[in-house]
Amino acid sequence: MISRLLCILMALTLAGARAAQAQAADPQVTRLTFPNGLRLLVKPEPGRGLVALTVVVRAGALEEGEAPGVGQILARVLLTGARNLSERKLAQLVDEVGGSFSVTWDPDYMEIYLSTTAAQLKPALELLAETLIEPKLDAQRILEARKQVAEDAMEAARNPFRAGYDRLVSLLHPGRPYGRPLLADPDRVEQITSEQVRRFMKDWFVPSNMVLAVVGDVRVEQVRDAARLWFGRLQPAAAPPREVPTVPPPPSSGPVMVEMDSGVTYVLAGAPASGLNSRRYATDSIVAAVLGGGKASRMFQQIREEQGLVYELGTLYPPLLYQSHVVAYALSPAYLPAGPRDVDPSFEQVRAALKASVDSLSESPITEAELTRAKNYLVGTFALRHQRLQERSKHLAWFEALGLGWEFDHSFPDLVQSVTLAEVRERAAELFRRSAMVLVVPRE
Amino acid sequence: MFSNLLERIALTATETKPSIRAFRRTPAGRARRPGAIILAMIAAFVARPSAADGPACFEKRLPNGVHLVVYADASLPLACVDVWVRAGSVFEKPGEEGAAHFLEHMLFKGTPANPRGRLDERIENLGATLNASTSRDWAHFHTTVAPQHLSVAIDLLADALQNPLFEEEEMERERRVILSEIAGRRSDPTQFLDDELGPRLYGSHPYGRPVYASAEAVSRIGPPVLRAFHNRNYVGGAMTVIVVGGVQPQQTLSVLERAFASVPEGAAPDWPEKPSPPEKPVVVDLPRAPDGSEWMIVGFLGPGMDVPADVWAMDVLISVLVRQSAGRLHDALVTQNKTAKAIDVSFLTQKLPARVTFTLVSEPGKTEENRAEILRQLDAVGREGVTEAEMEAAKRYLLGTYAFEVETAGGQAGSLGFYATLSSIRDSLDYTSHISAVTREDARRVAARYLRPDRSVTVRMTQ
Numbered sequence: 005m006i007s008r009l010l011c012i013l014m015a016l017t018l019a020g021a022r023a024a025q026a027q028a029a030d031p032q033v034t035r036l037t038f039p040n041g042l043r044l045l046v047k048p049e050p051g052r053g054l055v056a057l058t059v060v061v062r063a064g065a066l067e068e069g070e071a072p073g074v075g076q077i078l079a080r081v082l083l084t085g086a087r088n089l090s091e092r093k094l095a096q097l098v099d100e101v102g103g104s105f106s107v108t109w110d111p112d113y114m115e116i117y118l119s120t121t122a123a124q125l126k127p128a129l130e131l132l133a134e135t136l137i138e139p140k141l142d143a144q145r146i147l148e149a150r151k152q153v154a155e156d157a158m159e160a161a162r163n164p165f166r167a168g169y170d171r172l173v174s175l176l177h178p179g180r181p182y183g184r185p186l187l188a189d190p191d192r193v194e195q196i197t198s199e200q201v202r203r204f205m206k207d208w209f210v211p212s213n214m215v216l217a218v219v220g221d222v223r224v225e226q227v228r229d230a231a232r233l234w235f236g237r238l239q240p241a242a243a244p245p246r247e248v249p250t251v252p253p254p255p256s257s258g259p260v261m262v263e264m265d266s267g268v269t270y271v272l273a274g275a276p277a278s279g280l281n282s283r284r285y286a287t288d289s290i291v292a293a294v295l296g297g298g299k300a301s302r303m304f305q306q307i308r309e310e311q312g313l314v315y316e317l318g319t320l321y322p323p324l325l326y327q328s329h330v331v332a333y334a335l336s337p338a339y340l341p342a343g344p345r346d347v348d349p350s351f352e353q354v355r356a357a358l359k360a361s362v363d364s365l366s367e368s369p370i371t372e373a374e375l376t377r378a379k380n381y382l383v384g385t386f387a388l389r390h391q392r393l394q395e396r397s398k399h400l401a402w403f404e405a406l407g408l409g410w411e412f413d414h415s416f417p418d419l420v421q422s423v424t425l426a427e428v429r430e431r432a433a434e435l436f437r438r439s440a441m442v443l444v445v446p447r448e
Numbered sequence: 449m450f451s452n453l454l455e456r457i458a459l460t461a462t463e464t465k466p467s468i469r470a471f472r473r474t475p476a477g478r479a480r481r482p483g484a485i486i487l488a489m490i491a492a493f494v495a496r497p498s499a500a501d502g503p504a505c506f507e508k509r510l511p512n513g514v515h516l517v518v519y520a521d522a523s524l525p526l527a528c529v530d531v532w533v534r535a536g537s538v539f540e541k542p543g544e545e546g547a548a549h550f551l552e553h554m555l556f557k558g559t560p561a562n563p564r565g566r567l568d569e570r571i572e573n574l575g576a577t578l579n580a581s582t583s584r585d586w587a588h589f590h591t592t593v594a595p596q597h598l599s600v601a602i603d604l605l606a607d608a609l610q611n612p613l614f615e616e617e618e619m620e621r622e623r624r625v626i627l628s629e630i631a632g633r634r635s636d637p638t639q640f641l642d643d644e645l646g647p648r649l650y651g652s653h654p655y656g657r658p659v660y661a662s663a664e665a666v667s668r669i670g671p672p673v674l675r676a677f678h679n680r681n682y683v684g685g686a687m688t689v690i691v692v693g694g695v696q697p698q699q700t701l702s703v704l705e706r707a708f709a710s711v712p713e714g715a716a717p718d719w720p721e722k723p724s725p726p727e728k729p730v731v732v733d734l735p736r737a738p739d740g741s742e743w744m745i746v747g748f749l750g751p752g753m754d755v756p757a758d759v760w761a762m763d764v765l766i767s768v769l770v771r772q773s774a775g776r777l778h779d780a781l782v783t784q785n786k787t788a789k790a791i792d793v794s795f796l797t798q799k800l801p802a803r804v805t806f807t808l809v810s811e812p813g814k815t816e817e818n819r820a821e822i823l824r825q826l827d828a829v830g831r832e833g834v835t836e837a838e839m840e841a842a843k844r845y846l847l848g849t850y851a852f853e854v855e856t857a858g859g860q861a862g863s864l865g866f867y868a869t870l871s872s873i874r875d876s877l878d879y880t881s882h883i884s885a886v887t888r889e890d891a892r893r894v895a896a897r898y899l900r901p902d903r904s905v906t907v908r909m910t911q
Contacts, residue, residue, distance in 0.1 A: 298568065308625055309564060384593070385575070390525070
């Protein structure tokens with residue numbers, strides 16, 4: 005214990021005791037930058053006695069380089085405790101502080117999240133810092149994590165929607181990090197070494213590449229002092245330069261068929277779309293919402309309400325930083341051990357209906373009413389995604405870490421409202437011009 | 449247990465998300481991303497403190513019987529209106545099987561004032577979506593909006609519930625959607641097993657059939673059946689309207705009163721007879737899932753809200769047995785024996801005895817071994833009880849889960865409406881006290897009474 009305290013005191017001396025406070029556009033959020041480069045965002049929300057803490061490290065698919073899957077292995081390892089914290093002890097600690105703890109890997113970043121009661125802020129910060137600063141990176145633990153990631157990836161490959169989605173994304177981002185399977189390629193995961201995992205951690209888990217956001221029943225000074233105590237130990241270092249992915253070539257293949265041992269048929273059509281860092285992101289979000297966001301969208305009205313063809317359908321528009329994609333999907337169940345197979349719509353009907361909806365974007369200009377509805381729907385659902393402390397802390401840390409600034413969380417609704425009818429019509433007309441289609445069908 | 453089980457067990461008419469959780473739609477580009485890998489460890493909360501000037505709850509009963517509840521909480525940025533109707537599938541008469549769920553679909557298909565499409569357009573112009581689900585005891589309809597849009601949302605929801613059109617052409621189209629929904633449900637091993645378990649556990653009791661009934665039943669339902677079901681069950685005495693958010697209570701009650709005053713007067717339907725547990729163990733073998741994995745469900749008849757003390761004890765007990773990556777059964781089968789890949793537990797509280805189920809995916813050839821181990825462990829709990837440490841961990845987990853459930857306006861409204869429909873809103877407001885009061889002996893007692901190996905029903909997909 006003495007040596008540990010000594011380490012902390014030394015680290016504090018090295019890091020300096022003062023954190024620079026930056027100007028904040030919203031007085032509710034305070035941004036502090038520690039001398040070692042770590043950014044801290046604090047949003048006090050008094051009243052409920054709860055607190056959410058999120059660390060976002062910009063270490064995703066782009067940073068994995070030639071070792072895709074290494075980030076996921078590290079995420080697994082982080083969950084199993086730190087050098088001075090066994091997995092069981094970590095579980096007990098989380099239990100004792102009364103919260104939840106999770107690690108999420110994403111193509112753009114890794115997120116470590118912890119929620120607890122406000123009274124347990126200090127032990128929660130200690131737990132987070134221990135996990136991030138001194139993870140247990142021994143070969144055995146990495147090997148076990150690698151095995152688990154490979155198993156997860158194989159399990160995901162058996163999931164019809166995920167398999168179809170992965171195939172589609174590989175067509176939309178060929179040879180790019182964003183085009184890799186979301187849960188990694190099991191064969192490539194098996195080749196990742198312990199050294200690569202340690203190197204990934206060493207390179208990217210540096211304070212200048214991290215953001216800690218704390219939202220809840222806390223005071224700024226209280227969080228600042230506790231965070232300084234535990235995160236000030238991180239030595240300052242610069243992350244390596246990251247390669248921004250080049251714009252992928254237009255997908256050119258016809259529909260791709262994926263056969264699965266599954267009971268469902270999925271039709272997925274996708275097209276490249278703007279990334280979060282593009283000023284057209286809000287425009288593309290509106291086009292995606294007109295097509296398949298909500299029950300007043302074209303897909304829902306045309307495919308489900310007017311034709312009664314399928315139950316599950318919609319659009320996906322993942323918020324990737326540099327380049328993203330809009331995916332329109334429809335599910336048509338086919339595995340019916342005791343079900344109404346004869347009354348199900350044919351696969352061809354669903355495919356044709358989905359294609360017609362997608363084509364309507366370029367054939368039938370978006371109306372003023374559709375634009376208004378889509379804008380309100382986007383802004384409203386954006387607010388719905390901020391109802392929980394966890395969501396609010398995550399958004400702040402996420403936007404800040406990706407270089408958009410936490411202020412993006414506040415400005416996005418205004419960005420949406422500022423898009424004009426001419427802009428959405430222009431994007432709607434061209435969005436699916438370069439598209440790909442994947443059909444997931446049950447194996448004969 | 450009121451919980452996110454609602455989402456999984458109840459049938460929803462309005463959700464359009466894919467069945468894979470990680471691939472939820474991200475219309476605003478802000479939700480958890482497709483493919484994000486979430487490695488959750490554990491969740492628990494000691495208690496949920498409240499501010500001195502915290503939430504306040506107001507109730508009013510209209511002359512037609514409609515129960516109004518306003519839960520004013522200034523800390524909530526959004527407001528939710530949630531209408532609960534005691535109109536689940538258990539109230540279907542012979543020939544009406546599947547009507548409760550079909551009706552839920554048709555209630556969003558338009559009214560004279562808001563024809564099809566117009567209702568969705570208007571609600572989405574408020575930045576919201578309409579959602580609904582049906583279970584055995586109830587159906588509920590809800591939306592969450594910015595507080596300034598609340599009165600419009602209340603009016604739209606009230607109109608949809610009171611003035612449905614039941615147009616034949618619309619019904620035909622929606623029938624296909626429902627059949628697609630049923631097919632999708634039956635292609636999911638978890639839901640398929642739950643549906644197959646029902647009649648083996650409950651016999652001919654209406655709790656035993658799936659909420660959607662069957663494809664054949666759905667194919668037979670016409671407008672007269674839906675109208676009859678609607679006229680009989682969507683009456684004042686069966687309806688509770690909840691509003692939660694940073695709202696002005698009296699003003700909100702006035703808006704609700706105006707919107708729901710014209711609901712027909714009438715008493716809620718009577719609950720059916722109490723079901724009886726099977727007299728001997730049942731084991732049923734069915735074909736494997738298409739991917740070859742071995743699934744199994746082991747079910748029991750648990751307590752109902754006619755014996756609330758046993759419900760609270762069962763809520764704690766199932767958290768002792770399985771909770772996320774922990775619990776006695778999880779530790780035994782997944783962590784130590786490594787004979788199961790995953791195990792889940794389910795107990796959605798009902799008015800009358802509800803099913804307690806353990807669903808698992810076994811390692812190849814280990815299904816029977818797992819079944820025997822589950823029954824052995826449950827028998828041991830019934831005889832020897834659980835430890836104090838297990839009780840404390842389970843309670844922390846359960847209370848933590850509940851704290852997160854009611855963190856949002858929708859979650860709080862759901863809890864209030866759920867218990868208002870089955871017993872009283874007091875059971876929602878006092879839920880943490882109920883759980884805290886459960887003793888080790890309570891947990892042992894409900895294990896011995898309800899989770900008896902000689903009254904178990906097992907359905908396996910191993911052939």
